[in-house]
Amino acid sequence: MGKPKNQTHIIRKLMPYVLYTLIPLALLHYYTYISPRCYIQIAHKRLKTTAASDSITPPVQGKAAELKNQPRCDYFDGHWVQTIAKPLYNGTSCGTIKWAQNCMINGRPDTGYLYWQWQPKDNRCPAPVFDASVFLGIIKNKHIAFIGDSLARNQLESLICLLSTASKPELVYQGGDDLKFRRWVFYEYNVTLSSLWSQYLVKGIDRNQSKGIDHNTLYFDTPNEKWASELDQIDIVVFHNGHWFVQKAIYYGEGNQLLGCNFPQESNCTELNFYDAFRKALRTSLKEVTKRFIKSDKAVVVATFTLAHFEGDWDKFGTCLRTEPYKEGDVEMQDLEKNMRKAAIEEVATAVKDVKEVAGGLRIGALDVTKLTFLRPDGHPGPYMFPNPFANGKEGVMNDCMHWCLPGPIDTWNAILLELMKRWKDE
Numbered sequence: 001m002g003k004p005k006n007q008t009h010i011i012r013k014l015m016p017y018v019l020y021t022l023i024p025l026a027l028l029h030y031y032t033y034i035s036p037r038c039y040i041q042i043a044h045k046r047l048k049t050t051a052a053s054d055s056i057t058p059p060v061q062g063k064a065a066e067l068k069n070q071p072r073c074d075y076f077d078g079h080w081v082q083t084i085a086k087p088l089y090n091g092t093s094c095g096t097i098k099w100a101q102n103c104m105i106n107g108r109p110d111t112g113y114l115y116w117q118w119q120p121k122d123n124r125c126p127a128p129v130f131d132a133s134v135f136l137g138i139i140k141n142k143h144i145a146f147i148g149d150s151l152a153r154n155q156l157e158s159l160i161c162l163l164s165t166a167s168k169p170e171l172v173y174q175g176g177d178d179l180k181f182r183r184w185v186f187y188e189y190n191v192t193l194s195s196l197w198s199q200y201l202v203k204g205i206d207r208n209q210s211k212g213i214d215h216n217t218l219y220f221d222t223p224n225e226k227w228a229s230e231l232d233q234i235d236i237v238v239f240h241n242g243h244w245f246v247q248k249a250i251y252y253g254e255g256n257q258l259l260g261c262n263f264p265q266e267s268n269c270t271e272l273n274f275y276d277a278f279r280k281a282l283r284t285s286l287k288e289v290t291k292r293f294i295k296s297d298k299a300v301v302v303a304t305f306t307l308a309h310f311e312g313d314w315d316k317f318g319t320c321l322r323t324e325p326y327k328e329g330d331v332e333m334q335d336l337e338k339n340m341r342k343a344a345i346e347e348v349a350t351a352v353k354d355v356k357e358v359a360g361g362l363r364i365g366a367l368d369v370t371k372l373t374f375l376r377p378d379g380h381p382g383p384y385m386f387p388n389p390f391a392n393g394k395e396g397v398m399n400d401c402m403h404w405c406l407p408g409p410i411d412t413w414n415a416i417l418l419e420l421m422k423r424w425k426d427e
């Protein structure tokens with residue numbers, strides 16, 4: 001009897017702090033809404049066995065030289081190996097980690113999840129290792145902007161923490177509700193890093209329950225002006241989004257013509273699935289960057305989709321209690337992450353081709369992190385998205401199995417981003 005009351009109490013207590021987290025969590029509802037398959041069932045079905053290798057492998061190093069004149073390293077495919085190397089930062093050494101992702105400070109008891117390193121499948125490729133001075137050196141006198149949703153922000157905060165180990169940034173701007181727009185400067189390197197919220201990349205109007213509008217409205221033809229108006233001052237763009245596309249939405253195309261929607265069973269519009277919607281939005285965004293920067297030496301990176309790891313229903317206190325990565329073969333990627341990843345990879349390839357055709361200088365690449373992230377069910381905050389989550393008992397505690405602990409596995413996203421930028425610099 002006391003249970004629902006307790007739950008409500010805890011959720012209410014959390015509200016002001018985790019609203020940012022709860023909004024994307026709430027999205028998961030729509031996985032079930034749109035796809036006939038229950039998202040959570042997917043999580044269970046894909047699981048064959050548990051536990052990753054427990055052998056300790058020292059960090060792989062010194063292989064870069066061997067790779068000269070070899071094909072490029074593909075970081076998409078690989079496996080996690082244990083390492084003794086410590087994370088470059090911790091929950092207190094970096095003042096930027098969003099509260100809800102500061103797992104250490106919030107009391108997450110296990111630390112094993114911090115000691116894994118991503119080893120690309122091609123064994124000649126070294127594990128990507130982050131080096132803050134090298135990163136700052138490469139982006140010296142440049143402005144790098146992360147544009148997207150809360151996963152973009154999660155990645156940006158990892159990068160700020162990693163870079164802070166070499167040089168202290170100054171927060172020079174913050175605005176928007178829940179710090180959706182922020183900018184730091186590393187004066188020592190004249191590097192600007194900014195975070196621009198744009199969950200669809202294109203123009204979009206969120207559903208609004210108080211107006212009785214239960215779907216989002218997207219305009220594929222129009223890049224979101226929040227970032228498009230800032231673009232001229234940005235040298236390196238990182239697009240990172242996707243999760244919001246699974247919500248109910250109506251789509252408009254060229255000349256604001258109605259194209260369709262992703263809930264045709266309920267309305268009379270033509271069906272357009274959210275994979276295609278995501279693809280169209282990305283295409284418009286890449287076209288905008290290409291149009292304005294094609295001849296420049298600027299760069300644009302598209303991070304591929306990463307899936308949450310709820311076991312149990314997200315809205316019924318589903319959890320992610322694993323403390324080790326999955327091993328190759330334990331689990332299989334499903335349609336959602338496969339299709340979202342594919343859309344990004346293909347749109348990047350098209351954009352690269354467009355630039356090549358006119359011998360432009362703009363560099364475009366995919367940050368293909370879908371698989372390495374998918375193998376890390378152990379990297380989420382789970383209940384540790386606020387301090388002492390079990391202060392009122394274990395009942396009814398919310399879990400975040402979508403965002404990522406910092407430090408944590410997604411620091412590897414930025415290690416791979418560094419590899420991508422090194423490659424571009426060498427070319």
Ligand SMILES: *[C@@H]1O[C@H](CO)[C@@H](O)[C@H](O)[C@H]1NC(C)=O
Nearest residue numbers: 088089090091092093094104
């Ligand atoms: C975090 O890092 C700082 C700076 O390196 C160090 O002084 C501190 O002891 C570390 N804290 C923990 C809990 O490891």
Ligand SMILES: *[C@@H]1O[C@H](CO)[C@@H](O)[C@H](O)[C@H]1NC(C)=O
Nearest residue numbers: 140141142143190191192233
């Ligand atoms: C500092 O960085 C900005 C980009 O953020 C660039 O426009 C400017 O030219 C740089 N200043 C110098 C002195 O290189």
Ligand SMILES: *[C@@H]1O[C@H](CO)[C@@H](O)[C@H](O)[C@H]1NC(C)=O
Nearest residue numbers: 205206207208209210211212
């Ligand atoms: C939703 O609609 C209400 C009433 O018109 C408005 O006050 C509110 O700002 C809207 N919310 C959002 C998020 O747009």
Ligand SMILES: *[C@@H]1O[C@H](CO)[C@@H](O)[C@H](O)[C@H]1NC(C)=O
Nearest residue numbers: 263264265266267268269270
């Ligand atoms: C769909 O179209 C039918 C026939 O044109 C109409 O009767 C019905 O009201 C429409 N439904 C909606 C939700 O617009």
